[in-house]
Structures are given as structure tokens and as C-alpha cells.
Amino acid sequence: MEEREEASRRCSSLLNRIQSLPLSKITPSCKATLLRLTNSELNFLSRLTHSTSNPSSSFSCNVGYFEAIVHILEQPYIRGVSRVCKSIPLSSTTSHIEEKTDSQFEAVHIDIVCSLHNNPTWFIVSDRNPKYITWDSSGRNKGLKMRIEQIVHAAQLSLALKPVSIVLFFANGLDVTVREKLMANSDFRIYNMEFPHFEFAFSGALESEWINVLGKSYQGACTLIMDVDQCAKPCQSIDDVTELCSYNVHKEFRETCYESRLSSPFRCLIMKMKEWPLDNKDLRSCRREELLRDNDVVNFDTTALIAIISGISNGSAEKLLARSDNELRQRFKNNTEFVISQALSEIESPIHEELNSALSGKMGIACKSVHSEFMELVSMFAGPNEQMRANYLVELLKVVPDNPSPRMMSLPVTRKLAIKNKVAFGTGDSWGAPTFTANMGFVRAVSQTGMSLFTIEHRPRALVGD
Structure with a gap:
């Protein structure tokens, strides 16, 4: 008993x-x-x-x-x-x-x-x-x-x-x-x-x-x-890395970033992220295991890149809420309530505190498709400050070739498992790197198939013309 x-x-x-x-x-x-x-x-x-x-x-x-x-x-x-x-x-x-x-x-x-x-x-x-x-x-x-x-x-x-x-x-x-x-x-x-x-x-x-x-x-x-x-095993090799369409962070870039009129939250994030090796020789000498040790590499999807540079995330939330209802609806149309809720969320709990915690000491990658989509959205919807932050951010990243893992591509293409997301998340998967994302609908759809996928969630933010 x-x-x-x-x-x-x-x-x-x-x-x-x-x-x-x-x-x-x-x-x-x-x-x-x-x-x-x-x-x-x-x-x-x-x-x-x-x-x-x-x-x-x-x-x-x-x-x-x-x-x-x-x-x-x-x-x-x-x-x-x-x-x-x-x-x-x-x-x-x-x-x-x-x-x-x-x-x-x-x-x-x-x-x-x-x-x-x-x-x-x-x-x-x-x-x-x-x-x-x-x-x-x-x-x-x-x-x-x-x-x-x-x-x-x-x-x-x-x-x-x-x-x-x-x-x-x-x-x-x-x-x-x-x-x-x-x-x-x-x-x-x-x-x-x-x-x-x-x-x-x-x-x-x-x-x-x-x-x-x-x-x-x-x-x-x-x-x-x-x-x-x-x-x-993840199929991305160091030899592939040397062929990346990429940019390198160096001392002058960080000094320029620090002295610029960038918002303090964004500048703090940039300064805390880890640098990639300066040239292909240094990069080739790094072993993949060393690059990924302690989760040093993070894969960004489009939602993450936008959240980092958004005016809402960088001090414009209160100014945005001060606009008239008519002005907001003319600017954001059917997305007005969505943008307002993000601004209220930002005032209550600034997102860059979470971003700093998740990305401090990390090196960032984004696949070519994500980079292209991000820059297209920036050109159409971003304001001058958001565009400036976008330019600094892509300087910090390695833009890697689209290389989704075979297991990700084996999933059927459905409304919730769109091909562009399979490429974005699958490229991170092929690197063995977590994907930083607000696209939890895709993450849930993948989990329902039984596949284990390493992701880091963040709250969404929109471009607001800041």
C-alpha cells in the first residue's frame, strides 16, 4: 500500500x-x-x-x-x-x-x-x-x-x-x-x-x-x-559560405552606426550582435561546429527583419497613436487595428528588450529570398528612418543562398505551408540554426506534421512609414 x-x-x-x-x-x-x-x-x-x-x-x-x-x-x-x-x-x-x-x-x-x-x-x-x-x-x-x-x-x-x-x-x-x-x-x-x-x-x-x-x-x-x-545532417558547408552574397561588419561600420541618428534601441541591438569573419580566408578557417556552437547563428525570416527596423519598435509608437483615426485609416486601411494594437503593446512592453536578449552575441543569416522580399517591402512601405535602419541591418547579416533542407521540402505545399516559408525556414534548418520569426502559423503547421523545428518567437511589428 x-x-x-x-x-x-x-x-x-x-x-x-x-x-x-x-x-x-x-x-x-x-x-x-x-x-x-x-x-x-x-x-x-x-x-x-x-x-x-x-x-x-x-x-x-x-x-x-x-x-x-x-x-x-x-x-x-x-x-x-x-x-x-x-x-x-x-x-x-x-x-x-x-x-x-x-x-x-x-x-x-x-x-x-x-x-x-x-x-x-x-x-x-x-x-x-x-x-x-x-x-x-x-x-x-x-x-x-x-x-x-x-x-x-x-x-x-x-x-x-x-x-x-x-x-x-x-x-x-x-x-x-x-x-x-x-x-x-x-x-x-x-x-x-x-x-x-x-x-x-x-x-x-x-x-x-x-x-x-x-x-x-x-x-x-x-x-x-x-x-x-x-x-x-544539415548540408550547408563552409565552402558554400564563401560564395554568399554577403556584407561584413567592421570597426568603421560600427563607429558609423554609433555616431548616426539611429534610434537607441536599434543601435544597442546592432552593437550587441556578433561580427562575422571579415574575409573568406577567415571564414573558411572556421569549422561549421564552431559557427553553430552555443547557438551562435540565428536565421532571420522577413517578419524578424521588419520587427527590428519598424518605427513602432524604435520610439514612434506614441507619435503613431497621437494621429487622428482618419489619418491612421487612410495610411493603414484594413490594418489599422493591427498597427494600433502593436503600438499599444510596444508602449506596455518594448520589443527591443526581447530582441536584445535573443540576439546578443549572435551572428545573423537570411536567405536570398528573405533578403529580396524584405528590401522590396522596405522600398514600398518604409519611411526614411526605417530605410536607414534596414540598410544598417543587412550590412550586419550574411545573405546566404536559398538552401532549404530536404526534410522541410518533403512537406506538402498547402495554404499554411507556403513554399516561400519552407525556403526561409528550411534554409535555417539546413544550417542547423534556429529561425527568428513571428510567423507562428507556419510553425504550428510544421509541428502538426510531427517535425521538430528549432525556432525563436518574437512579437510582430509592421512598417509604419517612420
């Missing part, structure tokens, strides 16, 4: 942890799935606790499995969680698997689909006792070997959900013999993830001055990783 009550308390604590997962890293549907599964487990334990059957009889529950999943999701380098505890169907591709005539590859269960250090990754999580994990099939137990074969085949056959890596997380460790066979037969290697070995949570008051502390140790956990294939 005490063991069941302990499991129930762990479930209750886990529900709070799931609720605390930020939507910036996990989709609402994924969070809802975890809540539903944990609540179901809690209801099961509640029925057992109040059952009239033998209270000392043994029982099994899944709370440790769900704890391990949430433990992974809480890590700061896990982003873009698009699927949890779901099977990936393969019925349309099983014919490509030779010598497999039964239904064993119709679907595979993947515990987490996410981005790990910006790369698409599948996590397989186990909370089983290591003595019950075998390599070969035995009776009803199909064995780890067959399970891994299924997962690897699924990863190789998938396109939109294709991972760069597969990570196995055995929360309670793995038998040495099984681990050696896994590494010898499936190209897995030990992965030293920066997980804390111990976690704890408070489950509530037991008496007036005491609270119950629930703890779980992962000190004996075993984590292994496998690279699926080179085709799945």
Missing part, C-alpha cells in the same frame, strides 16, 4: 512538472499527451490503492518511464519537441525493407522527437530493470536487437521526420554485455549527456511544518547515441 501511495505522489508531482514545461520548447499537443498519460497512470494507481484485493500484492506502473521522459524534456539543450510517446507509421514504406514480410515494421514507437543541440533527434527511453533487457528475442520478448533494427529502419526511411541522431536513454542502466552488443552491432556509442544525476520535487505538506521530498537518481543511467547517416 505504501509503495502505491508513493507512486501516486510521484505522479502528482510529475503533473506539475509537465505543466511547467514552456511552450517555447514543447507543443501544446505534446504537453496534452503527457498530461493525459500521467493522469491515466494516476487513476490506475488510485484504483489499486482503494481496491479490496490484497494490498501487499506486487504491481507495476509506468511512472518511472514518464519521469525519465520529462527529465529529458527539462534539459536546456532540448528544444522543438514535436512528438512524445507516439508511433511513426511506416505502412507506405515497408515494401522497401527487404526480407521483411510480416507487419513488424508497420510502425515504431518513438518516445521523443525533438532538436538536440539544434539537430533533429529521436529519443528512445527505458525505465526497465536492466536484468529484463535482453539482446536477442526470447518468447514474447522481442529483444533489444529487433527493436533497434525497427527504429533504425524507420529513421532511414523517414524524410520529414528524419533524425540526425538516435539517442537511447536507459534510466536504470544497461547490462554490460547487452551494451557491448548494441555498440558492436548498431554503431551506437556512449554519449555523455550533461544530465544532472539526481532530481527532486516537493509533493506537498505531510504535517504542519514538513513537506515530502520525492527524489530519483539517474547516476546509473546509460545513454548511447547513433548518427543515422550523413544525408540527415
Whole structure:
């Protein structure tokens, strides 16, 4: 009975942890799935606790499995969680698997689909006792070997959900013999993830001055990783970078920027962003891993570029609201309410504070299509100050060739998945860089396909003729 009550308390604590997962890293549907599964487990334990059957009889529950999943999701380098505890169907591709005539590859269960250090990754999580994990099939137990074969085949056959890596997380460790066979037969290697070995949570008051502390140790956990294939990795190379239509920031540019009549928020942002190497020789000497280390590269879509230079973001919000209703409607027509709401939002919470936090120390890229669209919009709708800020901003960026990732281009073109957005976001994806955007409709549409996509959200801003 005490063991069941302990499991129930762990479930209750886990529900709070799931609720605390930020939507910036996990989709609402994924969070809802975890809540539903944990609540179901809690209801099961509640029925057992109040059952009239033998209270000392043994029982099994899944709370440790769900704890391990949430433990992974809480890590700061896990982003873009698009699927949890779901099977990936393969019925349309099983014919490509030779010598497999039964239904064993119709679907595979993947515990987490996410981005790990910006790369698409599948996590397989186990909370089983290591003595019950075998390599070969035995009776009803199909064995780890067959399970891994299924997962690897699924990863190789998938396109939109294709991972760069597969990570196995055995929360309670793995038998040495099984681990050696896994590494010898499936190209897995030990992965030293920066997980804390111990976690704890408070489950509530037991008496007036005491609270119950629930703890779980992962000190004996075993984590292994496998690279699926080179085709799945972001395909942008440093040699491609040397051919970019780009501009270089240098000391004179920053001094000119500082001395200009640019608004203080914009000037502060420019000064905080990181410089690209000054010439192709310096750039070629940089390894891609170094460029992307610690998320140093950010991909801009058109909405982000406009938000940075908008007059609303740069001190004109109050002046804009001081105009008459007729003047506003003549200038912005059907977008008047949209612009007014942005101005009110800016006065209440200036957007450049968020931009500085997201972009400080970063190097920016924008694909050629985004750059062209941005400059066209600036020429048509921007005022003189917005145009000046636009010119300084493109000087700071690397304008890279359109190079959307194959997995992004594999998604069907729909009203919500427009080709221009697939190119913009897909180019960032091919670089392994997050896309800075206010286009959350596209982000939601991508997440609904199950694809993990690393993005950074900002509030929208419009060009106002400043």
C-alpha cells in the first residue's frame, strides 16, 4: 500500500512538472499527451490503492518511464519537441525493407522527437530493470536487437521526420554485455549527456511544518547515441559560405552606426550582435561546429527583419497613436487595428528588450529570398528612418543562398505551408540554426506534421512609414 501511495505522489508531482514545461520548447499537443498519460497512470494507481484485493500484492506502473521522459524534456539543450510517446507509421514504406514480410515494421514507437543541440533527434527511453533487457528475442520478448533494427529502419526511411541522431536513454542502466552488443552491432556509442544525476520535487505538506521530498537518481543511467547517416545532417558547408552574397561588419561600420541618428534601441541591438569573419580566408578557417556552437547563428525570416527596423519598435509608437483615426485609416486601411494594437503593446512592453536578449552575441543569416522580399517591402512601405535602419541591418547579416533542407521540402505545399516559408525556414534548418520569426502559423503547421523545428518567437511589428 505504501509503495502505491508513493507512486501516486510521484505522479502528482510529475503533473506539475509537465505543466511547467514552456511552450517555447514543447507543443501544446505534446504537453496534452503527457498530461493525459500521467493522469491515466494516476487513476490506475488510485484504483489499486482503494481496491479490496490484497494490498501487499506486487504491481507495476509506468511512472518511472514518464519521469525519465520529462527529465529529458527539462534539459536546456532540448528544444522543438514535436512528438512524445507516439508511433511513426511506416505502412507506405515497408515494401522497401527487404526480407521483411510480416507487419513488424508497420510502425515504431518513438518516445521523443525533438532538436538536440539544434539537430533533429529521436529519443528512445527505458525505465526497465536492466536484468529484463535482453539482446536477442526470447518468447514474447522481442529483444533489444529487433527493436533497434525497427527504429533504425524507420529513421532511414523517414524524410520529414528524419533524425540526425538516435539517442537511447536507459534510466536504470544497461547490462554490460547487452551494451557491448548494441555498440558492436548498431554503431551506437556512449554519449555523455550533461544530465544532472539526481532530481527532486516537493509533493506537498505531510504535517504542519514538513513537506515530502520525492527524489530519483539517474547516476546509473546509460545513454548511447547513433548518427543515422550523413544525408540527415544539415548540408550547408563552409565552402558554400564563401560564395554568399554577403556584407561584413567592421570597426568603421560600427563607429558609423554609433555616431548616426539611429534610434537607441536599434543601435544597442546592432552593437550587441556578433561580427562575422571579415574575409573568406577567415571564414573558411572556421569549422561549421564552431559557427553553430552555443547557438551562435540565428536565421532571420522577413517578419524578424521588419520587427527590428519598424518605427513602432524604435520610439514612434506614441507619435503613431497621437494621429487622428482618419489619418491612421487612410495610411493603414484594413490594418489599422493591427498597427494600433502593436503600438499599444510596444508602449506596455518594448520589443527591443526581447530582441536584445535573443540576439546578443549572435551572428545573423537570411536567405536570398528573405533578403529580396524584405528590401522590396522596405522600398514600398518604409519611411526614411526605417530605410536607414534596414540598410544598417543587412550590412550586419550574411545573405546566404536559398538552401532549404530536404526534410522541410518533403512537406506538402498547402495554404499554411507556403513554399516561400519552407525556403526561409528550411534554409535555417539546413544550417542547423534556429529561425527568428513571428510567423507562428507556419510553425504550428510544421509541428502538426510531427517535425521538430528549432525556432525563436518574437512579437510582430509592421512598417509604419517612420
